[in-house]
Amino acid sequence: xxxxxxxxxxxxxxxxxxxxxxxxxxxxxxxxxxxxxxxxxxxxxxxxxxxxxxxxxxxxxxxxxxxxxxxxxxxxxxxxxxxxxxxxxxxxxxxxxxxxxxxxxxxxxxxxxxxxxxxxxxxxxxxxxxxxxxxxxxxxxxxxxxxxxxxxxxxxxxxxxxxxxxxxxxxxxxxxxxxxxxxxxxxxxxxxxxxxxxxxxxxxxxxxxxxxxxxxxxxxxxxxxxxxxxxxxxxxxxxxxxxxxxxxxxxxxxxxxxxxxxxxxxxxxxxxxxxxxxxxxxxxxxxxxxxxxxxxxxxxxxxxxxxxxxxxxxx
Numbered sequence: 427x428x429x430x431x432x433x434x435x436x437x438x439x440x441x442x443x444x445x446x447x448x449x450x451x452x453x454x455x456x457x458x459x460x461x462x463x464x465x466x467x468x469x470x471x472x473x474x475x476x477x478x479x480x481x482x483x484x485x486x487x488x489x490x491x492x493x494x495x496x497x498x499x500x501x502x503x504x505x506x507x508x509x510x511x512x513x514x515x516x517x518x519x520x521x522x523x524x525x526x527x528x529x530x531x532x533x534x535x536x537x538x539x540x541x542x543x544x545x546x547x548x549x550x551x552x553x554x555x556x557x558x559x560x561x562x563x564x565x566x567x568x569x570x571x572x573x574x575x576x577x578x579x580x581x582x583x584x585x586x587x588x589x590x591x592x593x594x595x596x597x598x599x600x601x602x603x604x605x606x607x608x609x610x611x612x613x614x615x616x617x618x619x620x621x622x623x624x625x626x627x628x629x630x631x632x633x634x635x636x637x638x639x640x641x642x643x644x645x646x647x648x649x650x651x652x653x654x655x656x657x658x659x660x661x662x663x664x665x666x667x668x669x670x671x672x673x674x675x676x677x678x679x680x681x682x683x684x685x686x687x688x689x690x691x692x693x694x695x696x697x698x699x700x701x702x703x704x705x706x707x708x709x710x711x712x713x714x715x716x717x718x719x720x721x722x723x724x725x726x727x728x729x730x731x732x733x734x735x736x737x738x739x740x741x
Contacts, residue, residue: 440470441520441544443536443608446513447527448506449477453485455655456527460492468536472496474513475527478503505625514619514741522614524630526605528655530559538650539608542596550613550642551634553602554650557589566654568593569646572600573631575687576694578675583646599646604630606652609637616640618738621681626666628674635682636738665718672700672722680735696723 445463449456456475463473474496477485481503489497498512510524521540525531539552556567568584580600584593602609607630617636620629634644679691704719729735 440468442518443471443521443523443540444474444517444519445471445523445525446474446510446517447525448509449475449480449485449488449527451480451483453483453488456488457491459527459529462530465533466531466536467534472518474516476500476509476513478509507620507624507629508622511619514614519611521608521610523608529605530653532651535650535652538647542645542647543608543610548643549645550637551602551607551609551644552647553607554652555648556603556606556652556654559653559655562653563588565589567603569597569599570601575683576691578679578691578695594648596648597646599644601631601634602644605654613637613642615741618740621738623677623735624674626670628678632678632681663715665714668715668718669722672719673725676726677735
């Protein structure tokens, strides 16, 4: 009888959190994440791993090593946004956490995030403090500034600063971080899943914009800590990364900006920012990166009147 009462108390105090991570090759990196999740102090989680048809490395080792996880094997690479969406569709938790597979968590990272949400129903998303894994005293994220709708640039608060406690207070932020973000399931049911159109990059910024449009706030939670290895799957300055960053920067604009700001911003992107950055790669002889910029523009020319750009899939 005592055990039953304890179980009920535990479920009440610690609502179920569905932790979703997308794997694309590098299964050993995902296993490192799960190892760290198995050591956390929060007692009520489910771990959902979605493999996006890894072409080289066998993702089966993840399920073999951790048989208690929920493992979803996609037949093709649907992209980061869709991979997370498939995980959300399987989730049973009151809260959903999207966590990059190239992260490692601290033991007590989850309690502050859930406590923040439990005490503040007007908050629609929270993200932890994120430090770089390979330089563990250095910050990657302590919140985001708003995106400038003309230049489409924003900044991570604390980026590359040595963490001396200067950002040790919770603060409202423009966006959560896509590497580690918790959203209540009730919010997802209200605003929908991430848009499939993004495939990779900007999907979490767009999701956060929709969360705020629905009347919720977004917070950085200082006493939750995650370490990020960063860019394991796509690499730094790969043609794939350049293509999707620039394609989706314009997709974000088309979905979230209107009126005068949109037209000024699109002119700046098409005739100043993208040509300038592409030309830098051209003069350095990096032809594949140069072509990636113009394939991004070409995609928008082909999809000028596409209705799919503005669709929001619902749960």
